[in-house]
Amino acid sequence: MPNPPTPHDDVVHSEPFLRSLMRRQLSLSIACAVTFLVVLLGLPLLNYFATDFMATRVAGFTLTWLVIGVLFFPFIWIISWVFIKRSIALEEEEVKSVKR
Amino acid sequence: MITPFAFLNGVDPWIFAFSFVTVAVTIGMGLWSARSSKTASDFFVAGRSVSVGWNASAISGEYLSAASFMGIAGMVMSSGYDALWYPVCYACGYLFLLLFIAGPLRRFGAYTIPDFAEGRYDSPVFRKIAVVFVLFIGFFYTMPQMKAAGTTLAYIFPGMPYWGGVVLVGAVITLNVALGGMKGITLVQAVQYWVKLFAISAPVFVLMAVFGFYNGQLGANAAPTEAAPVTQNVERKPLVQKAPKDSYWLAPFGPLTTKAVNAAAATIKDDTARKAYLEEHQRPYSLLYTYSLIMALVCGTAGLPHILVRFYTNPDGAAAKRTTMWVMILIGVFYVFPPIFGVIGRNLMPDLYSGIGAKGTDKVVLELPTLLTAKFGVLGSILSGITCAGAFAAFMSTFSGLLVSMTGALAHDVYGRMIKPTATAGERMRMFKWCAILVGGIAVILGCFVEPLEIAFMVGQAFAIAAASYFPLLFMSVWWRGMTMKGAAAGMLTGGLGSLVAAALTNVATLSLDPGPMGKVFASFKPMNVFWAAHPLLRILCEQPAIWAVPLSIGLMVVVSKLTADQVPGNIRMKMLVLHAPEKLGLKQEYIQEHSAGAGH
Numbered sequence: 001m002p003n004p005p006t007p008h009d010d011v012v013h014s015e016p017f018l019r020s021l022m023r024r025q026l027s028l029s030i031a032c033a034v035t036f037l038v039v040l041l042g043l044p045l046l047n048y049f050a051t052d053f054m055a056t057r058v059a060g061f062t063l064t065w066l067v068i069g070v071l072f073f074p075f076i077w078i079i080s081w082v083f084i085k086r087s088i089a090l091e092e093e094e095v096k097s098v099k100r
Numbered sequence: 101m102i103t104p105f106a107f108l109n110g111v112d113p114w115i116f117a118f119s120f121v122t123v124a125v126t127i128g129m130g131l132w133s134a135r136s137s138k139t140a141s142d143f144f145v146a147g148r149s150v151s152v153g154w155n156a157s158a159i160s161g162e163y164l165s166a167a168s169f170m171g172i173a174g175m176v177m178s179s180g181y182d183a184l185w186y187p188v189c190y191a192c193g194y195l196f197l198l199l200f201i202a203g204p205l206r207r208f209g210a211y212t213i214p215d216f217a218e219g220r221y222d223s224p225v226f227r228k229i230a231v232v233f234v235l236f237i238g239f240f241y242t243m244p245q246m247k248a249a250g251t252t253l254a255y256i257f258p259g260m261p262y263w264g265g266v267v268l269v270g271a272v273i274t275l276n277v278a279l280g281g282m283k284g285i286t287l288v289q290a291v292q293y294w295v296k297l298f299a300i301s302a303p304v305f306v307l308m309a310v311f312g313f314y315n316g317q318l319g320a321n322a323a324p325t326e327a328a329p330v331t332q333n334v335e336r337k338p339l340v341q342k343a344p345k346d347s348y349w350l351a352p353f354g355p356l357t358t359k360a361v362n363a364a365a366a367t368i369k370d371d372t373a374r375k376a377y378l379e380e381h382q383r384p385y386s387l388l389y390t391y392s393l394i395m396a397l398v399c400g401t402a403g404l405p406h407i408l409v410r411f412y413t414n415p416d417g418a419a420a421k422r423t424t425m426w427v428m429i430l431i432g433v434f435y436v437f438p439p440i441f442g443v444i445g446r447n448l449m450p451d452l453y454s455g456i457g458a459k460g461t462d463k464v465v466l467e468l469p470t471l472l473t474a475k476f477g478v479l480g481s482i483l484s485g486i487t488c489a490g491a492f493a494a495f496m497s498t499f500s501g502l503l504v505s506m507t508g509a510l511a512h513d514v515y516g517r518m519i520k521p522t523a524t525a526g527e528r529m530r531m532f533k534w535c536a537i538l539v540g541g542i543a544v545i546l547g548c549f550v551e552p553l554e555i556a557f558m559v560g561q562a563f564a565i566a567a568a569s570y571f572p573l574l575f576m577s578v579w580w581r582g583m584t585m586k587g588a589a590a591g592m593l594t595g596g597l598g599s600l601v602a603a604a605l606t607n608v609a610t611l612s613l614d615p616g617p618m619g620k621v622f623a624s625f626k627p628m629n630v631f632w633a634a635h636p637l638l639r640i641l642c643e644q645p646a647i648w649a650v651p652l653s654i655g656l657m658v659v660v661s662k663l664t665a666d667q668v669p670g671n672i673r674m675k676m677l678v679l680h681a682p683e684k685l686g687l688k689q690e691y692i693q694e695h696s697a698g699a700g701h
């Protein structure tokens with residue numbers, strides 16, 4: 001058997017660093033995912049329970065058609081923009097905290 | 101009289117010219133860039149040096165398949181509101197990929213999903229399983245592309261049979277991939293995104309300017325609560341008998357999601373009993389169908405093999421994220437347009453409802469611009485030529501991308517690692533070409549069978565299979581360190597194969613009902629329809645398997661991993677660090693050094 005890899009004892013290789021790293025990244029991703037999943041999964045429920053309201057006409061469209069046919073796309077852009085900005089900031093913070 | 105060129109009768113020269121130029125330019129670019137890609141690494145992941153703008157256009161170009169270009173419009177026309185979930189969820193799926201998978205995968209740095217599967221679990225066996233799924237999902241996803249090819253060629257050459265188009269297009273693209281590899285594809289894909297965007301938007305604007313805008317066209321259809329349409333000034337042709345009624349088409353829970361219940365209700369003879377049955381089951385089952393469809397499309401994107409491989413062509417993780425942002429914008433803009441074709445098509449070209457197979461609603465994008473011919477003469481033909489060019493760009497780019505992924509899996513994994521690990525670079529390159537021809541051939545044969553199925557529908561099923569196999573694998577492997585190889589394999593195989601079989605079972609039943617030639621080929625499956633009519637809920641769960649297959653897959657992964665907890669890879673902390681720590685810390689290099697020193701390969 002070849003020798004096992006040498007153990008590391010600096011901050012980067014420590015258990016607390018990995019834990020905080022994964023927790024912070026995952027909580028950012030989950031926060032963003034929940035925002036869009038609530039809207040995406042809520043729409044069929046609204047169609048189901050608030051049928052008449054969702055069929056309201058808005059400039060020719062029904063409300064529900066306008067939401068998923070047009071408005072949903074800018075909504076996704078906003079979420080992805082926020083996520084990318086935050087996650088790049090998060091990475092820089094992590095690099096800084098290690099190099100200090 | 102039959103002449104060798106009989107299929108050219110009735111061809112519109114404009115439409116032919118635009119399509120021909122698109123194909124010629126695509127092939128020309130492929131050949132041109134083939135000269136600059138010589139090494140095996142160039143062939144597989146384009147040398148890994150593609151700028152954000154190019155890469156975002158290329159990913160979008162590859163992602164916007166025939167389902168997006170032709171299928172969504174066709175399905176909005178045939179099924180109305182429910183079909184809108186397709187474009188929305190295609191875009192949402194990308195967001196999901198960005199949030200959970202794109203960054204870590206890129207940091208881990210492997211050529212393909214099988215590379216990731218092997219690297220994460222140190223298991224060559226698991227790699228083989230992952231390769232098999234690249235092929236499964238790939239073939240399922242090539243079928244709708246082939247249907248689009250057959251439909252488009254049957255439209256351009258009215259005399260050509262459906263299978264003729266499939267064979268012709270399949271042969272041309274296969275040759276192109278065999279000669280060009282992926283470097284060519286990156287350039288071609290990026291250009292093709294812009295071709296597609298222009299081809300879908302320009303005709304829409306002209307059509308809307310002449311016949312009335314999106315909102316007006318939609319307003320001409322009366323909602324269930326309305327006695328008369330809200331817009332009266334939009335001209336409409338009378339609907340044919342096979343078309344769904346306005347209120348049913350415009351509102352949620354329409355023809356697409358209620359098909360199974362309607363088939364079940366049709367077997368009930370008594371009128372009041374049937375009405376009561378529909379009242380009780382139609383909407384709840386339809387809601388279930390909707391959720392399963394959403395789940396398949398959102399999770400499935402993350403599992404598409406030909407899309408993921410593109411993240412490795414970014415220079416670093418931050419660039420991969422920026423690329424995804426641009427992809428979201430590029431595909432989001434695109435997806436507003438196809439439904440407009442469907443809406444205008446319903447109002448002005450309802451004859452398509454009675455067409456079957458390649459002559460049905462799936463060709464609305466191609467044919468709709470010819471409405472302008474009556475008023476503006478040649479403009480209609482030119483615009484129709486442009487949408488045909490876009491359709492060519494759509495199925496050519498997606499099919500090429502799939503072909504590269506699948507061929508890569510065969511040549512790089514099956515041949516280069518399993519059959520002949522000692523193969524020289526030259527032998528591998530030659531094998532890549534033969535594998536391309538093999539994969540292309542199988543795709544063409546499969547494509548010939550699926551004429552009666554809707555393009556968007558088939559893509560949805562391919563997504564469901566990806567959602568139940570690759571998505572759980574990637575998601576869990578990235579975020580849970582307790583995963584073992586056995587857990588991953590058990591979940592992926594059960595979920596993926598389960599949904600594959602379920603989807604196939606409903607498809608053969610549908611195919612057996614086709615009035616065309618496929619009805620005869622699949623005639624022996626006809627009795628299955630009686631079973632499906634008796635069990636509508638089961639039919640929905642098989643037609644859209646994601647809602648049970650994804651939780652099943654993830655559940656199995658957790659349970660089996662817990663049972664085999666002692667087999668978690670020993671250096672899991674280091675692996676997790678590589679997946680999650682910023683690339684600036686340089687952990688990847690360290691990992692590679694340790695890994696080669698420790699494992700001794």
